[in-house]
Amino acid sequence: MNDLLLDISEVSKTFVRGGLWSRQKIAAVSEVSFQLAARRPEILAIIGESGSGKTTLARMILNIETPTSGKLVLDGIDLAAIRNSAGRMAFMHKVQPIFQNPFESFNPLKRLDRYLFMTRRRFSGEAGEGAAETTVNHALHKVGLSLKEVRHRYPHELSGGQLQRVAIARALLAEPKLIVADEPVSMIDASLRISIVNLFKTLRDELGISIIYVTHDLATAYYISDRIMIMQKGRVVESGDARTVLKAPQHPYTRQLREAVL
Amino acid sequence: MHANAQSAPAPQGAQPILRVRDLQAHYRTSHFGVRRGVKAVDGVSFAVNRGEIYGLAGESSSGKTTLIKSIAGAIRPPLEIVGGSVEFAFLPGYGGLHRAPPVDVARIRWRHLSYIMQGSMNVLNPVRRVRSVFVDFAYPHIGGSRKQFEQQVIAHLARVRLDPSVLAAFPHELSGGMRQRTTLALATICRPDFIIADEPTTALDVVVQKEVLGMIRGIQRETGSSVLFVTHDMGVHAHVTDRLAIMYAGRLVEEAATAEIFRNPLHPYTRHLISSRPRIGDDTPREGLGGSPPNLADPPPGCRFHPRCPLATEICKREVPAMLEADTGHRVACFAVNQGSRP
DSSP states (O other): OOEEEEEEEEOOOOOOOOSSSSSSEEEEEEEEEEESSSSSOOOOEEEEESSSSSSHHHHHHHHHHOOOOEEETTTEGGGGGGSSSHHHHHHHHHHEESSOHHHHSSSSSOHHHHHHHHHHHOOOOOHHHHHHHHHHHHHHTTTOOOOOHHHHHHHHGHHHHHHHHHHHHHHHHHHSSSSEEETTTTTTTTHHHHHHHHHHHHHHHHHEEEEEEEEEEEEHEEEEEEEOEEEETTEEEEEEHHHHHSSSSSSSHHHHHHOOOH | OOTTTTOOOOOTOOOEEEEEEEEEEEEEETTTTTTEEEEEEEEEEEEEEETEEEEEEEOOOOHHHHHOOOOOOOOTTTTEEEEEEEEETTBSSSSSSSGGHHHHHHHBBBTEOOOOSSSSHHHHHHTSOHHHHHHHHHHHHOOOOOHHHHHHHHHHHHTTTGGGGGSSSSSSOOOHHHEEEEHHHHTTTTTSSEEEEETTTTTOOOOHHHHHHHHHHHHHHHHTTTEEEEOOOOHHHHHHSEEEEETTTTTTEEEHHHHHHHHHHOSHHHHHHHHHHOOOTTOEEEOOOOOHHHHOTSSOSTTTGGGOOOOOHHHHSSSSSOOEEETEEEEEEHHHHHTTOOO
């Protein structure tokens, strides 16, 4: 048992743009370090404007992007050391993503229940249709849906809020310890948004899943997160307890963001 | 946040600049003999007064974009105006831009009626410099010598705090905020009577958003234009609009002065929208709303909100509630509210 669920130290990511003579380096993330404790699940909000590097950081935690320098360790797994598919499976068992636009994260020609059954088949060794249905139904129940509503349905038949719930249910099938949610509610309708946000709280409290919530919306971040990290131009400018940071921001950029909330 | 509480409604008795009466705009398709109809706008009536910012709030698929298209006369199949009228004070007698002769529409476009759209990249031609875009849009309406025109453009760009150098730039060379400010300058340079703003700040970062909203408000005060401001973001509405209408599933459900909507929302849907907004410094848990927005191809009968409504009774399932005045200037379409049994 590790003490740290996620240990990020001095992680940087530089993108290089242009050809041989017009090389331009863009530091998307520079020297970011933070930790998540394993014993106490929490919701960490990463806040920043577009171009602040928050999505790049999230993608590095998900191992979609490899850091230029620095080290990411997730529950004892060094992300740089993952070489084969078995390693990747073990990694995906621990961390799962939720993306911004549920209409884009699902293939419009693929039925939703197939996603759920395929994910379950990949992550659990157990066989048998009956057992699979029970597990999938159980995961859907956790997000307030049931297999009856999802079976044989295509993505366009569900609302954005329902689809995002299916995406969360799919992530839960892997029984992860960490969910990285990149702007999970910004494409969701106002009347459905708050129930998705509340669902994240439930996941933390009842299932003990830590959540990294990437957003530009200070108000929802205040509402659900325990800890907050403000990023500007690839650097963390302020971090700490969500209530303290947002009630009494110290850094001028945080103050600017705080004042821009309508 | 109720900064607009004191902003006066238009003078009494003044002719509204836009009057929409019982507008019905449907999408009708017929594929392989299968007819489908989507009642995207179904009986919407409202009026926008001179010199006010009229807000329209609604979630996706509530029909707000269809409503704007109908008002702007951008009717293309499968969209059809099935009934009702849209009357601008500067184009009387036709009952809608789509019925007016093209010559008249070309005359009033940009001079009297202009637009600020969400994706500024769609407005600005990507292969033309900003200077040419201004010439294309505004020069025919302003006239005079090209030199004078350019001076006027530069003076107007200064209002949105843009440097004259943007005139030589291509749209992709500008940041999102600069592009949206360019679009704003483009939409207001002819001092139009009416501006349709469709989600003008949704794609912008929060800090830039507040700046652009302030500019829209400032220019509107200066030119006295009326603005139809459409966004799903209630925070933006609280910040800029004078009056606010809430749309749900193709119909208006509530309309009142913005401050009044936030202080005293009456319709259960509006109440949910306002009470569920997370606010910094407020730790009370928020309740989600069950169900999901109806499919407009097959909307529920009666009040379209009844399947999700905590106050629904038998009558809501059968009959459509009318927009009735619950208070002076506060209209609401809800049986529970209009019968006096306020929740």
